[in-house]
Amino acid sequence: MLNLKDIHKTYTADGVSAKVLKGVSIDVSEGEFVSIVGKSGSGKSTMMNIMSTLLEPDDGSILFKGRELTKASSAEINSVRRNDISVIFQAYHLFPYLTATENVLLPFMQGFAPIGKALREEAFEVLSRVGLSGKENRLPGKLSGGEQQRVAIARALIKKPAVLFADEPTGSLDSKTGNAIIDLLKELNATGLAVVMVTHSPEYAKAGHTIVSMEDGLVSGIEKNAG
Amino acid sequence: MNIFTLPFRNLRRKLLRTGILVAVFTLGILSVVLLYNVSRTIGHSLEEKMTAFGANVVIYPKTESLKISYGGFSMGNLAYQVKYLPEKETVSAIHSIELNKNISTVAPKLLELIHYKNKPVAVIGVIFAQEMRIKSYWSVMGGKPDKADGVIAGSRAAEHLGLKTGDIIPIGEKQFVVSGVLKPTGTEDDNSIFADLHSLQAAVNKPNLINYADVAALCAGCPIEDIVHQISKKLPNTEINAMQNIVKQRMATIQTVQHLVLGLGGVILLTACFMLAMFMLASVNERRNEIGILRALGYSGGKIFIIFSFESLIIGALSGILGYAGGYLGSGELLKILSLGENAHITFNWLHLLVTVAAVSVLSVCASAFPALKAAQMRPTDAFSRI
Numbered sequence: 001m002l003n004l005k006d007i008h009k010t011y012t013a014d015g016v017s018a019k020v021l022k023g024v025s026i027d028v029s030e031g032e033f034v035s036i037v038g039k040s041g042s043g044k045s046t047m048m049n050i051m052s053t054l055l056e057p058d059d060g061s062i063l064f065k066g067r068e069l070t071k072a073s074s075a076e077i078n079s080v081r082r083n084d085i086s087v088i089f090q091a092y093h094l095f096p097y098l099t100a101t102e103n104v105l106l107p108f109m110q111g112f113a114p115i116g117k118a119l120r121e122e123a124f125e126v127l128s129r130v131g132l133s134g135k136e137n138r139l140p141g142k143l144s145g146g147e148q149q150r151v152a153i154a155r156a157l158i159k160k161p162a163v164l165f166a167d168e169p170t171g172s173l174d175s176k177t178g179n180a181i182i183d184l185l186k187e188l189n190a191t192g193l194a195v196v197m198v199t200h201s202p203e204y205a206k207a208g209h210t211i212v213s214m215e216d217g218l219v220s221g222i223e224k225n226a227g
Numbered sequence: 228m229n230i231f232t233l234p235f236r237n238l239r240r241k242l243l244r245t246g247i248l249v250a251v252f253t254l255g256i257l258s259v260v261l262l263y264n265v266s267r268t269i270g271h272s273l274e275e276k277m278t279a280f281g282a283n284v285v286i287y288p289k290t291e292s293l294k295i296s297y298g299g300f301s302m303g304n305l306a307y308q309v310k311y312l313p314e315k316e317t318v319s320a321i322h323s324i325e326l327n328k329n330i331s332t333v334a335p336k337l338l339e340l341i342h343y344k345n346k347p348v349a350v351i352g353v354i355f356a357q358e359m360r361i362k363s364y365w366s367v368m369g370g371k372p373d374k375a376d377g378v379i380a381g382s383r384a385a386e387h388l389g390l391k392t393g394d395i396i397p398i399g400e401k402q403f404v405v406s407g408v409l410k411p412t413g414t415e416d417d418n419s420i421f422a423d424l425h426s427l428q429a430a431v432n433k434p435n436l437i438n439y440a441d442v443a444a445l446c447a448g449c450p451i452e453d454i455v456h457q458i459s460k461k462l463p464n465t466e467i468n469a470m471q472n473i474v475k476q477r478m479a480t481i482q483t484v485q486h487l488v489l490g491l492g493g494v495i496l497l498t499a500c501f502m503l504a505m506f507m508l509a510s511v512n513e514r515r516n517e518i519g520i521l522r523a524l525g526y527s528g529g530k531i532f533i534i535f536s537f538e539s540l541i542i543g544a545l546s547g548i549l550g551y552a553g554g555y556l557g558s559g560e561l562l563k564i565l566s567l568g569e570n571a572h573i574t575f576n577w578l579h580l581l582v583t584v585a586a587v588s589v590l591s592v593c594a595s596a597f598p599a600l601k602a603a604q605m606r607p608t609d610a611f612s613r614i
Contacts, residue, residue: 055608075527078527082524097240106521114228
């Protein structure tokens with residue numbers, strides 16, 4: 001479904017260049033759970049940003065459902081972001097002035113027409129699915145870190161994406177809450193949603209069917225997890 | 228909920244910041260509206276007052292002679308080439324022009340040369356009520372004529388002829404009584420005697436005849452040429468002199484005040500726009516994460532631009548309404564303080580309000596165009612500031 005081949009990326013700041021990705025290739029199949037692990041500076045987050053279309057590679061190919069994304073227009077990229085992929089972040093990135101339901105409905109606030117009742121009910125349903133029944137009208141400030149991450153996951157799910165990208169989703173959570181989020185991602189993956197998760201934790205990485213290890217801008221190993 | 232929910236909610240969340248922005252912009256609009264209203268009213272008031280210091284159009288019979296010494300007439304000419312205008316028809320014709328609203332005063336005059344104690348002196352027949360309107364600088368020692376046979380003597384004429392209040396002056400078949408003496412004016416009025424026009428006409432047997440008429444025209448909203456043209460069409464056998472220098476001077480004074488107000492208003496608005504742009508730029512930098520999330524959710528650059536521009540539009544529209552209302556109410560109060568309330572004609576105009584709100588909204592959107600464009604061009608990873 002998603003095939004990245006020979007991806008290169010270099011950052012330049014103040015005249016100094018840093019080669020972050022030096023020819024990385026990763027494949028993600030439909031319904032697969034891929035964990036990307038590596039130390040800080042290994043290039044895993046850059047890789048995930050490129051996979052999720054948030055960043056353009058300098059070189060290489062990205063095939064998504066047979067479409068070459070490196071040659072796609074910005075309108076096509078926006079369409080992919082809108083319909084096919086979702087991203088959750090370590091810092092949740094919820095809008096503090098919107099309730100949980102409104103944050104979940106954010107992907108549908110792009111139009112001039114008001115959001116209908118059906119979509120609102122769908123948002124309640126997704127929030128219930130991630131365990132937030134009864135907290136639909138709370139502002140993010142009134143929710144715990146784990147609950148905020150669940151709202152972010154609900155916001156990602158309401159679009160019914162093909163792939164969910166999770167960038168260090170447990171990074172800001174205690175281990176108990178982190179485990180619960182990993183369990184939730186596994187549950188979602190079990191329903192057929194492909195998940196790509198970047199984590200520094202080898203323990204959480206075991207949730208994936210495939211564990212991709214990165215080191216110094218290169219894939220240092222690919223491990224298939226039978227369990 | 229739709230795309231406008233985000234700007235509305237953000238403005239509501241940052242109430243203090245929104246309040247400051249609206250207050251600054253409102254102050255700018257209020258100043259412009261207030262200064263415009265006040266300057267326009269003062270301009271009209273000023274013109275009315277200036278009009279009181281003299282006529283700006285003189286109408287007299289067509290003549291071959293160009294020798295003029297008093298208000299367009301030479302006393303020497305009077306003896307040999309006197310031509311007259313019919314008083315009632317002339318005054319009526321002047322008041323019947325299309326721009327008659329701009330006619331402030333019509334002061335017809337009949338000039339007669341008489342001898343008093345064997346000395347020649349000019350007697351000017353005037354309608355005192357009209358004459359006083361265009362010569363508010365007159366100050367009479369004694370009293371103004373309250374009877375048809377009352378006359379006022381100019382200061383030099385009184386001194387030269389030995390006239391004082393109560394003296395009798397025979398003119399034609401009638402006796403006139405000096406009711407007062409003019410304080411020196413520094414004009415030709417000092418050398419003459421002023422009598423009631425109709426009494427003089429009767430005394431010298433020239434009923435309904437005048438030599439010329441002074442007209443004071445208000446010209447804030449009209450070119451004096453149009454008034455002259457319209458009068459000349461109504462009175463084809465007359466010559467009309469528009470004292471352009473006086474009119475131009477009056478117009479220039481008003482225009483200077485208005486230019487000053489426009490300049491000041493422009494500076495105030497420019498400052499408000501600059502402040503709005505700075506606030507919006509700070510807002511864009513502060514909300515980088517939000518922009519990043521929106522881009523990650525598939526919001527296009529155009530949608531991001533709309534969100535930020537709409538925030539400015541709300542601020543602009545709100546400021547436009549408050550500024551216009553404040554300027555309208557404030558100008559009334561200011562005119563009262565300046566003791567110009569009686570002459571003030573400030574009316575609430577819905578069209579002006581709409582134009583003001585629309586113009587300020589467009590201005591505020593333009594002012595925030597750069598920050599909004601910056602937000603629209605932000606890539607998701609730039610916005611998160613971490614990769």
